[in-house]
Amino acid sequence: MTITLQEITKANWQQVIKLKLADEQKNWVAPNWYSILEAHYEGGFARAIYADDTLVGFTYFGHDDDSGRWYIVRLMIGLEQQGKGYGRAALHEIINTMRQNPDCHEIYISFEPDNDVARHLYASIGFEDTGTIEDGEVVFRLPAK
């Protein structure tokens, strides 16, 4: 199985906005349609996550000019595809893509304090707690070089 990050296009945008989450997960990540618009107007990279030829999730990442940080702003795997290792594999792919930017020395990610799956996943990859809370979210940081 190969995970790839692919552009949002005429061919896949409708499938991307139909990816589902469990009701209790909806507080943890903005709807994909919103994130696609946000990436369009704020800048950054909105990408569909594919496992081989199957669409499994969505991510949005980029440089935040205000803070000067590289952020993984959103990450979600569709409910029916969760728990199969796609989230972890996608995260590695996202990090490798971001690292190719010469000024990307650290990668930030944040999550709601009650999102234990996200906390466990990010910590297991090497993200460290910055000890700060921003907009109610726990902020983790990964050295990227």
Ligand SMILES: CC(C)(COP(=O)(O)OP(=O)(O)OC[C@H]1O[C@@H](n2cnc3c(N)ncnc32)[C@H](O)[C@@H]1OP(=O)(O)O)[C@@H](O)C(=O)NCCC(=O)NCCS
């Ligand atoms: C967080 C998320 C991206 C992880 O993707 P995933 O494909 O389900 O995760 P993986 O299969 O790669 O598993 C990653 C780890 O999380 C654990 N995990 C995944 N789903 C879990 C669940 N429902 N309950 C408990 N643990 C879970 C796995 O056991 C694995 O840990 P391990 O390798 O130590 O066993 C996905 O669950 C998701 O989209 N959640 C809803 C949206 C969200 O919270 N996004 C993050 C916002 S910051």
